[in-house]
Amino acid sequence: MAKWEYVNNSESIDDAVEWWLKRPGTMHVVVRLHEENTKRWYDVVVVTKAWLVNHITGLTGSNQSVSYVYIPHGLLVLPDATGAELEGHLNSALSDPGVMLLAKREHERQVGLSG
Numbered sequence: 001m002a003k004w005e006y007v008n009n010s011e012s013i014d015d016a017v018e019w020w021l022k023r024p025g026t027m028h029v030v031v032r033l034h035e036e037n038t039k040r041w042y043d044v045v046v047v048t049k050a051w052l053v054n055h056i057t058g059l060t061g062s063n064q065s066v067s068y069v070y071i072p073h074g075l076l077v078l079p080d081a082t083g084a085e086l087e088g089h090l091n092s093a094l095s096d097p098g099v100m101l102l103a104k105r106e107h108e109r110q111v112g113l114s115g
Contacts, residue, residue, distance in 0.1 A: 002094050003034040007043060021083050025050030033094060033103050042103035046076045046090060074106035 007030050008016045020029045028047045035041065055069045076099065078089045093099055 002036070002100060004031050004094050006030070007032045021086055024048040024078075024082060024086055025054055025080070027051070031090070031094065033100060035100065035104070042100075042107045044074060044076050044094075044099070044103050045072055046078060048078050048080050048086070050080045052077055073109065074103055
């Protein structure tokens with residue numbers, strides 16, 4: 001299984017992860033995926049289906065709650081779940097070699113754009 005960890009810009013990563021595991025439809029989380037046998041890592045933005053649907057549907061109708069939705073390349077969307085079940089989906093997805101490949105390609109694309 002791939003090695004990964006939660007990352008966040010806030011002061012308390014534990015609080016942010018706990019919040020996300022209880023209410024995943026309300027926020028995203030960032031995980032750092034470590035490439036085996038190298039010192040390279042890639043950050044991946046993770047959301048649930050509910051988060052994605054909530055943000056997209058907020059753009060429509062008379063109750064328009066957001067004016068835009070920014071969907072980054074490499075967004076990992078998981079099935080709706082909470083707690084251990086949600087972390088199980090995350091572990092499963094991050095263990096898929098295709099996710100590492102996509103994260104690596106996204107990183108290379110970003111580096112190419114900035115260089």
